[in-house]
Amino acid sequence: MKPILINADKRLAVTRASRPGDLLHTPKGTSIRLVSVLGEGGEGAVYETNMPYVAKVYKPEKTTSHKLVKIQAMASAGVKFPGICLPLAPLYNSRNEFVGYLMEKADGVKIRTLYQKPLLQKKFPHWTKRDLVELCVTILEKIECLHRKGIVLGDINPDNILVKTPREVYFVDCDSYQVAGYPCPVGTIPFTPPELQNRGHYDSYLRTVGNENFAVAVLLFSLMITGQMPYNQKGGVSAQQNIIDMDFSYPLGESSNKKTPNGPWRFLWSHLPRFLKDAFYNTFNKGGNYSVESKRLSTFDWLKKFKEYLRLLDSGKLGEQDEMSTWIYPTRFKKQKGVVYVKCPYCKNDTDQSWINEKGACIECLRKRRLARQRSYGNPRVLQESKVQSPLNVLPDFLYRLFG
Template structure:
């Protein structure tokens, strides 16, 4: 569709520039006359199946723009767009910048895409992400499909941009109708929603808190999924069983049921005691008890403390420390 014409809400023609993204729902193009604006055009198959539903949801999203339009970090639908036959085909939004978090949460790629980052930078990224997600939660907007590909981080500012926001769960304030998030990944989804079709799930605050904890664990642990373990099935099976192999009482690293061999235990040992506790509370105790899942406020507090501990030299700020941490004061004793 490159260099073709689409039409805005006033049915004024707009020329598309280069394609800059593609996914299961549709394709994203820069606007030729303004590269800071991008256009998402849904796939014909999706439009044939769900045109009315998709448009209705995007229309509801556009109506809650007041604060979101002011944030450069949320690529929220702003303007409906149409084809030459006056058929609705998608929407326009602001362009996001940055590198997918999947490049940060990787044992090697972080060196290429985030060459100057240390662990303080990763914590800054997570703090900014938490602030933006909290602003959405206050509007009863839940992300649902939380994964490393749906967030972009700027390597120089450590700010995070949220993309694919048309999938978010939103509520029509006038009718109270909920428009669900129709996509997701089982390995990122809390156990209470397993066995349901994604488009039927009603996401909650606790849903997002669980999925966010998995994503933040991956960012801090070089991409490792928190439910990966030796000989214990795949992450989805371990998630369902609450088999989080970290914390006291677990199996030694590298042994059956324990943390996989590699740098993972070393990295885990250098996390602050309070950060570890929130992961254990959320991803072990919180699998079946939603009240144990750490809040954004709790995460913000421990990450701020962790940042200052690194800045003060009390904890290592290396992304990949060479040796495990041995505590001087006993608070952070080496445990599995």
């Protein structure tokens, strides 16, 4: 955590709120007319303009000296990377008052949409695991570009990245980025590293690239284990305390805290390549090789790993080993060499032959059937259990460890 070495932020005077039809201008005198409102938020509104760009115009009470200096710094940073919607130029009204900035148009859905299976399948019905991996590569390339220019995003979160295709991705709300010694004033707990939890307001310190590398890893994890954060777990304490304690709930071989959250997340984890599970485990687990600020994997390191993952998917090797490794939502653990698999006649999943009963049902179907039978008798304990515990999570621990 670095101290702030700049002057205090100050409100800038704006005599009137901007509205459609107003004529604004850039420092070079280019006229920009506001046409119509595309969207509104807490800070202001985004407008269609008479140019192939859009304008973000702040509410009068939101224009400050820090915003102006940051926008000037970003506009002069020379970042030319498609989809990074950094300010292109500050905008002024007819009284020469700073009111906002010009930026590239953005399109797509928020990454948060991908966290919910029904929404993901509705928006991108033909996506496979390959699309998610390629999306991660695209995001990493953009963050790597910003880091090379000395810009720290600060507020990496699933609402500030829009997705149209795996290769067409837009970073928005870029005016909050940390640049030229000016902090990013916002953030969220799940993307804040352990060393910065409970350290005061986000605008009271500067974040390092090492701090940001934690947030990058969280974003990647949330896309691979779709919709889950690395420190979500069943039981235990708060997610924030889990981050501080670095109590990671996904296994690596024999190492596991046995707190993986209810749901199909164990299946998604088991189908990741071992080198990726190793990277996540050693980033999020206390004492891991990449668990401290100075040793975290960089965006360049993650890029190499995700490009290798993409290569394995494109080569067909992962699909040959197990077709479900190409699915976004596999419905069982990854197949293991030397194990004989048979198809369960009820759920149609290939299952380890040793887990099948004399009627051919797999262990998951047996658990579901047991819970359904007990629910039909109105057992209160089972009714409550069925609400909070998936049959996936009552598998013997030794079976789970096989797929860590």
